[in-house]
Amino acid sequence: MNQLRSPAKNQHPLEQYEICIKGYLDHRWSCWFEGLAIALKDNGETLLSGPVVDQAALYGLLIKVRDLGLPLVSVMRIQPEQTENSDIQKGEQT
Template sequence: MNTPELYEIRIAGHLSGTWRTRFEGLCMRLDPGGETVLSGTLDQAALHGVLVRIRDLGLKLVSVNRIRPTDVRHPGASSSEV
């Protein structure tokens, strides 16, 4: 089964807004803890494509988490939009 699901991908460091084009289709926010958080609905192929892009750009992957609808935080609750 390859149903798209919501994922949260954390990258070490704060990426500037110019990186947004590299991750088109994903929301990008800066976490106060010093990480960039990418989130969006992805199927398995798209998820692997994002992970390959992160690797190819030399970025440090911190975590990848599948988010259940009950886990979704309200935008801006404790983060800054890029």
């Protein structure tokens, strides 16, 4: 989770999302997915995670996932206060 960017101090904290897809995605795709962090999981899935400006931006990301033919596994919002222990939750929910 330390890969997540922290939002600027003078703004409302942005919503954090995790998008899980099947297959390993190269780290270089980060730019295509608006700078989301890319993390590979042991089970052959990839987690795209990071701040998302709003719902429209989230749908934009999901459409990019769809348009690459990547099988979508899950989409989760992470509560900012849960950020520290979200690694555990993530493991349970995916």
